[in-house]
Amino acid sequence: MSELLELAVVIPTFNESKNVPLLVAKLDAALAGRNWEAIFVDDNSPDGTADAARAIGRRDPRVRVIQRIGRRGLSSACIEGMCATAAPVVAVIDGDLQHDETILPKMLDALQADETLDVVIGSRFVDGGGTGDWDSDRVAKSAFATKLSRQVLKADLSDPMSGFFMIRAGIVRDLTPHLNAIGFKILLDLMTGSPRPLKFLELPYTFRVRTEGESKLDHVVAMEYLIAIYDRMFGRIIPVRFAMFSAIGALGALVHFLVLGPLFKEGILSFLWATIVATVVAMTFNFFLNNALTYRDSRLKGAKQLFDGWLTFCLVCSVGAVANIGVAAFLYDAKADTWALSALAGIAVSAVWNYALSSRFTWGRY
Ligand SMILES: Nc1nc2c(ncn2[C@@H]2O[C@H](COP(=O)(O)OP(=O)(O)O)[C@@H](O)[C@H]2O)c(=O)[nH]1
Numbered sequence: 001m002s003e004l005l006e007l008a009v010v011i012p013t014f015n016e017s018k019n020v021p022l023l024v025a026k027l028d029a030a031l032a033g034r035n036w037e038a039i040f041v042d043d044n045s046p047d048g049t050a051d052a053a054r055a056i057g058r059r060d061p062r063v064r065v066i067q068r069i070g071r072r073g074l075s076s077a078c079i080e081g082m083c084a085t086a087a088p089v090v091a092v093i094d095g096d097l098q099h100d101e102t103i104l105p106k107m108l109d110a111l112q113a114d115e116t117l118d119v120v121i122g123s124r125f126v127d128g129g130g131t132g133d134w135d136s137d138r139v140a141k142s143a144f145a146t147k148l149s150r151q152v153l154k155a156d157l158s159d160p161m162s163g164f165f166m167i168r169a170g171i172v173r174d175l176t177p178h179l180n181a182i183g184f185k186i187l188l189d190l191m192t193g194s195p196r197p198l199k200f201l202e203l204p205y206t207f208r209v210r211t212e213g214e215s216k217l218d219h220v221v222a223m224e225y226l227i228a229i230y231d232r233m234f235g236r237i238i239p240v241r242f243a244m245f246s247a248i249g250a251l252g253a254l255v256h257f258l259v260l261g262p263l264f265k266e267g268i269l270s271f272l273w274a275t276i277v278a279t280v281v282a283m284t285f286n287f288f289l290n291n292a293l294t295y296r297d298s299r300l301k302g303a304k305q306l307f308d309g310w311l312t313f314c315l316v317c318s319v320g321a322v323a324n325i326g327v328a329a330f331l332y333d334a335k336a337d338t339w340a341l342s343a344l345a346g347i348a349v350s351a352v353w354n355y356a357l358s359s360r361f362t363w364g365r366y
């Protein structure tokens with residue numbers, strides 16, 4: 001066996017306590033004769049996954065744990081794990097036994113035999129691979145996600161959604177500052193974040209059926225995937241957060257009209273009061289939507305945080321509204337009839353204002 005540490009296996013986990021001992025036993029068997037360590041990166045799972053891993057680590061120092069408090073996210077967990085080892089090569093494997101650990105030695109051999117090779121990817125879609133028990137719906141969704149990824153990925157990968165791969169640790173450390181770390185697809189992030197095309201090899205495996213715990217792939221994860229793709233395509237021109245903030249702002253305008261219309265038309269309130277009510281409703285709607293989506297990663301929680309956030313958001317947006325009117329009125333030229341352009345300019349100025357200030361004062365980002 002090599003005297004030096006050869007490989008770190010990074011295992012992102014959320015509520016996988018029952019799978020932890022099974023996976024360690026499988027790694028131990030698969031990697032017999034190799035010098036390896038396993039790093040569980042657990043986002044403080046309520047089911048005690050981190051404790052389960054530590055219990056093994058006390059007996060077997062090859063097993064380590066990073067327990068993250070107050071944070072969630074598969075990609076960022078993988079990145080942290082990959083940066084927390086002295087091993088020259090790192091692998092990422094799911095903690096739910098769905099990935100086939102028996103190909104790890106083959107992956108390591110390939111990287112050790114060819115210095116020019118950067119990454120070895122476990123693929124379900126090359127000859128000899130498979131997706132196990134997936135129904136046609138999940139196969140279709142995965143195919144769609146793969147197709148989308150082609151928009152940002154120049155390399156011809158058969159399984160860019162694979163969460164099972166092995167890569168040189170130095171490459172990850174170099175790329176980390178350029179990764180967007182949103183959501184699920186860390187491999188895609190690494191491949192598209194690299195300034196030079198990474199040389200890759202694909203090895204087949206069959207996706208196993210999950211027997212313990214449950215999948216965390218949900219609609220939010222799907223949305224984060226779309227955001228990550230957008231970010232790689234247009235993020236430099238219009239940052240993804242600003243795009244989301246503006247889209248939510250447009251929805252807020254719709255809410256404004258939906259509230260204002262009936263209140264005023266039915267004669268319930270005067271136009272001034274109907275406008276004030278509609279504005280407060282729209283701002284509240286925007287605040288909660290931005291809190292849940294745009295600023296998901298620094299979401300405000302609890303009555304006090306939410307109230308303070310709501311108040312600063314309303315203050316910022318009120319100033320934004322005044323700026324909107326001011327700019328539009330200033331630019332409006334009656335002779336040239338520039339009403340639409342003036343209105344657009346006003347909206348643009350207030351959108352940037354609202355975004356910049358609420359991001360700082362409401363969600364505390366710098
Ligand atoms: N640290 C961490 N791990 C996660 C998170 N979400 C999922 N995982 C782990 O990532 C792996 C793959 O997730 P899974 O839900 O099985 O995805 P699926 O196989 O695509 O359905 C599993 O080991 C999960 O426990 C997360 O937010 N943080």
Ligand SMILES: [Mg+2]
Nearest residue numbers: 094096098215
């Ligand atoms: Mg899984």
